Amino acid sequence: MAAAGVTTLRAVLFDVDFTLVKPGADLSPEGYRRLGERHGLTLHPERYAEAREQALGHLQRHPELEHDDEIWIAFTERIIRGMGGDAEGARACAEEMTRAWEHHGNFELFEDTLPVLEELRGYGLKLGLVSNTGRNLEEFVAHHRLDVDAALGSRAHGKTKPDPTIFRAVLDLLDVAPEAAAMVGDSLEDDIEGARAVGMRAFLVDREDR
Known part of the structure; x- marks a missing residue:
């Protein structure tokens, strides 16, 4: 009672x-490095934690709290650039990584x-x-x-x-x-x-x- x-x-x-759940291997810092290679980028896994922290500091919410995929693509692009991917391929790499976060198999319980x-x-x-x-x-x-x-x-x-x-x-x-x-x-x-x-x-x- x-x-x-x-x-x-x-x-x-x-x-x-x-x-x-936690991100699996493809969403790990090493996963970012491998994806970056396919986009012609040299990403440094050891810089992931700092890059993500800085990206979180710049994360802008939609003013009406609407779901906006572009916000998460921009967030991911900041991480990639923070890891050393400050080149033309950063945007395309961010778009692909954002899609990877939508795959059920990329997560572990x-x-x-x-x-x-x-x-x-x-x-x-x-x-x-x-x-x-x-x-x-x-x-x-x-x-x-x-x-x-x-x-x-x-x-x-x-x-x-x-x-x-x-x-x-x-x-x-x-x-x-x-x-x-x-x-x-x-x-x-x-x-x-x-x-x-x-x-x-x-x-x-x-x-x-x-």
Whole structure:
């Protein structure tokens, strides 16, 4: 029985990238180097972390939080240029790498992903995914055999986290009120603050020791 004033938890929503899954070899710094070679670029894997951090600092959201593929292409191009790809091929390389992030097979589950989902299922909880991604999450779920009840990506929805509508859309699919749901993700702004703004509980996961 729930304590007075506390709504019983009925559902848990998860972010996807860096929460349930991690990028595979083709999306690693070495993967960037190999792709760069095909575009005539010499990319330095050891510069990836710094280049990504700088690119994140310049990442511009759509003013209305609409999903915009061009934002992610520009973000990826900044990483490539930061790794040494300051040449004409950087744009085409960024476009191909951005498409690679949409391939289901380019991701690996964290070791605890399936056990955690199974354990939550054992408590009778509904499970959902909500992610800022261009991937078709229903196909992604099928590919990785994830036992969830609903999955929604920002391209399909039209808005990105932390816009409240994407959280509410998944909750509607689950038929669960915000106060009876929790969000788990790796982004303080997108996942934690976004979920709490609609009345959900939220828990931060740090897979990268940030």
